[in-house]
Amino acid sequence: MISSDASLPPEGYRLAVNPDAVRIQAADAAGVFYAFQSIRQLLPPEVEREGIRPNVDWSLPAAEILDYPRFSYRGLMLDVSRHFFDVGFVKRFIDLMSRYKFNRFHWHLTDDHGWRIAIDAYPRLTEVGAWRRETMIGNNLKTYGGDGIPHGGFYTQDDIREVLDYADERFVTVVPEIEMPGHSTAALAAYPEYGCRPGPFEVPTGWGIKSDIYSPSAATFSFLEDVLTEVMQLFPSDYIHIGADEVPKDQWKASSLAQDVMAREGLADEDELQSWFVRRIESFLNANGRRLIGWDEILEGGLAPNATVMSWRDMTGGVEAARQGHDVIMTPRDYVYFDYYQGDPTTEPVAGRFGHPIPLDSVYEFEPIPDELTEREARHIIGAQGNVWTEFISTPEHAEYMTYPRALALSEVVWSPKARRSLNGFHRRLKGNIEHLDALGVNYRALD
Numbered sequence: 448m449i450s451s452d453a454s455l456p457p458e459g460y461r462l463a464v465n466p467d468a469v470r471i472q473a474a475d476a477a478g479v480f481y482a483f484q485s486i487r488q489l490l491p492p493e494v495e496r497e498g499i500r501p502n503v504d505w506s507l508p509a510a511e512i513l514d515y516p517r518f519s520y521r522g523l524m525l526d527v528s529r530h531f532f533d534v535g536f537v538k539r540f541i542d543l544m545s546r547y548k549f550n551r552f553h554w555h556l557t558d559d560h561g562w563r564i565a566i567d568a569y570p571r572l573t574e575v576g577a578w579r580r581e582t583m584i585g586n587n588l589k590t591y592g593g594d595g596i597p598h599g600g601f602y603t604q605d606d607i608r609e610v611l612d613y614a615d616e617r618f619v620t621v622v623p624e625i626e627m628p629g630h631s632t633a634a635l636a637a638y639p640e641y642g643c644r645p646g647p648f649e650v651p652t653g654w655g656i657k658s659d660i661y662s663p664s665a666a667t668f669s670f671l672e673d674v675l676t677e678v679m680q681l682f683p684s685d686y687i688h689i690g691a692d693e694v695p696k697d698q699w700k701a702s703s704l705a706q707d708v709m710a711r712e713g714l715a716d717e718d719e720l721q722s723w724f725v726r727r728i729e730s731f732l733n734a735n736g737r738r739l740i741g742w743d744e745i746l747e748g749g750l751a752p753n754a755t756v757m758s759w760r761d762m763t764g765g766v767e768a769a770r771q772g773h774d775v776i777m778t779p780r781d782y783v784y785f786d787y788y789q790g791d792p793t794t795e796p797v798a799g800r801f802g803h804p805i806p807l808d809s810v811y812e813f814e815p816i817p818d819e820l821t822e823r824e825a826r827h828i829i830g831a832q833g834n835v836w837t838e839f840i841s842t843p844e845h846a847e848y849m850t851y852p853r854a855l856a857l858s859e860v861v862w863s864p865k866a867r868r869s870l871n872g873f874h875r876r877l878k879g880n881i882e883h884l885d886a887l888g889v890n891y892r893a894l895d
């Protein structure tokens with residue numbers, strides 16, 4: 448029996464299982480969906496398998512549960528630029544995360560190494576920008592060796608609509624990311640006129656931060672606004688992520704056009720130029736009824752007035768933004784970068800050498816609200832997100848290996864009350880969840 452109870456919190460539910468009936472109450476449809484996810488987890492793992500399953504005891508344990516999320520933004524990010532993942536896998540990724548009550552899928556659609564979303568007004572973005580000649584082997588950024596195998600792929604706008612419908616059925620909002628002003632070499636390979644140097648540019652084959660960035664010219668803004676217009680026509684998300692991390696400013700220092708913009712606008716340095724760039728894009732998004740998210744570098748040179756900050760380098764950017772009254776999503780690389788090793792690097796598959804290993808328990812110990820924030824500032828921490836960067840992840844199986852079971856730890860961090868979290872309790876619940884992942888054929892990393 449399902450009934451509505453408007454007094455319950457958003458996305459929350461009450462579940463009562465007794466000998467006569469299973470009763471669900473919720474204030475909204477998402478709450479009913481999450482009640483069903485909990486019921487699924489209480490049933491034997493055979494519930495995940497297709498077809499007729501004789502000899503299964505389908506009884507549910509008696510239960511009386513009141514459950515609702517701690518945070519409204521509970522996210523996972525998938526980088527489909529460094530390696531392309533097809534629609535089938537993206538849907539599977541969304542389906543799995545929704546089973547653990549994540550509600551935001553951050554789709555990292557563009558970067559130096561590939562542009563993955565078809566834009567009608569600029570066909571070369573995917574004709575040229577979605578393909579690279581080969582891919583660097585291994586994780587030694589100093590000695591380059593290429594695999595000689597072309598890599599690429601992109602989503603048509605129909606593909607995107609298919610993913611959005613699928614996510615919507617699972618109460619997952621898809622937040623698209625279009626990177627600017629850096630991480631843009633793939634776009635510049637297609638349209639070199641928006642860069643700071645004449646080009647030509649090639650979609651890079653080696654990892655690392657690239658120095659070619661967008662010029663702050665009128666033509667670049669008109670290009671980016673056209674792209675964002677098509678993105679907004681496709682994606683209903685309030686939030687549009689514009690990246691803005693890791694922008695080397697050398698080319699702006701050397702560009703007379705960039706220096707002229709700085710003089711005209713009274714900008715003291717290139718950080719302020721980046722801030723001006725982001726503010727311009729923010730005005731455009733706001734005028735279209737959307738809100739901007741950027742990585743924490745958008746603090747440098749001054750935050751755009753309505754921006755939400757994704758704090759990735761550590762938590763200090765998030766603390767600073769919350770103190771300035773801006774909303775924050777915590778995604779610190781030391782806790783929730785699921786591309787980092789999760790065990791001994793000598794026995795794990797090759798991963799990034801950017802940080803130390805992040806084992807499962809470290810994810811569970813992550814606390815998104817730093818102690819130094821007041822209660823009022825803490826209200827600006829709207830949630831947290833795990834990031835799956837894919838420089839070293841080229842297959843669906845490997846992506847699942849890096850994501851699970853660490854995403855299960857994060858799902859409790861963002862859903863459960865802080866006071867109710869217990870590492871021992873998590874490990875107890877994990878056993879049952881692992882059986883469900885087995886039944887779903889998920890290639891999770893085995894527990895130590």
Ligand code: ACM
Nearest residue numbers: 692693742759780
């Ligand atoms: C990032 O990891 N550069 C956001």
